[in-house]
Amino acid sequence: MPLVPPRISRRHALRALVAVLAVLGALVWWLRPFGEPELKGELTFSTGVRTGVYHLYGELLERQLKQDMPGVKVRLEPSEGSQQNLARLASGEADFTVATADAVAKYRLDGKPGAARLRGCARLYDDYVQLVVPAGSPVLSARDLRGKRVAVGQPGSGVRLISERLLAAAKLDPARDLTTVSIGIDTMPAELEAGRIDAFFWSGGLPTNAVRELSERFEIRLVQLGDLVEQLQGGSSPARYYRAAVMPQDAYALARNTSAVATLAVPNLLVTTEGTDPELTEQFTRTVIASRDGIGHEVHAAQLVDLRTAIYTDPLDLHEGAGRYYRSVKP
DSSP, X not given: OOOOOOOOOHHXXXXXXHHHHHHHHXXXXXXXXXXXXXXXXXXXXXOOOTTSHHHHHHHHHXXXXXXXXXXXXXXXXXXXXXXXXXXXXXXXXXXXXXXXXXXXXXXXXXXXXXXXXEEEEEEEEEEEEEEEEETTOOXXXXXXXXXXXXXXXXXXXXXXXXHHHHHHHTTOOTXXXXXXXXXXXXXXXXXXXXXXXXXXXXXXXXXOHHHHHHHHHSOEEEEXXXXXXXXXXXXXXXXXXXXXXXXXXXXXXXXXXXXXXXXXXXXXXXXXXXXXXXXXXXHHHHHHHHTHHHHHTTSGGGGGXXXXXXXXXXXXXXXXXXXXXXXXXXO
């Protein structure tokens, strides 16, 4: 007499199916690292002056990258700023960097080496242009800098570009009408405090620690630049990236300003080149966006990184890898 297999209830069959799916899921999870190798290698991130926002941002981002990409060694390389950063990227000395949109536009407009290879990963936060003077200074606008000793940034910096445009808008010739000093934010505060300069220009996120620390030991005031914004925007194409902005009175709580300060702002971009590995770029971009809140506790400007606007990297085309990231998180 043939044996008749016992009937399996629907409940038992369902339980068995769930168990099989669970085992398969665990197997797929366990095998995944073998199918998708961990990113390995080295990358260089060109930052900025050590006491500026770019470098602090880079230090904090490096910590997060080590967690997200443990097989990749990240090397931070301080720089003079945006212009030097772009040159390093184009020459292959760096893999990623941060630069202001106007500096990127000028680099492309001037046809500098490697300009066509530059690609955007994310629009980050805005830099605010700051003209800092002793609290008792008679300078009330950039036009009052005639005859003064003014720090305008290092030759490779983004603030150098902006300060030169501001002086031109104020109808001042740097070679004739004032004494310009080519130093960065690492030495500007001490030079102002010692009386060796009368003012300095700086372009950075709010607040910039070097300016805040200066205000804690020396009475300073920030000078409005709002009266020059319209004239600047009517100039050459890179200047179209400037927008009118206001620095809140409490941006530097100890500065001797009695109200908010009108100025101009310019976006910062995370930049790489077209030849950078797409998987690396996708993960780098993912970390930048995901680490916003953590980094923002120490670099307040980073809190303004926004997924909705990060994709707009004008004047640069978006890198393929960054594009993959934004598509992966699109609702």
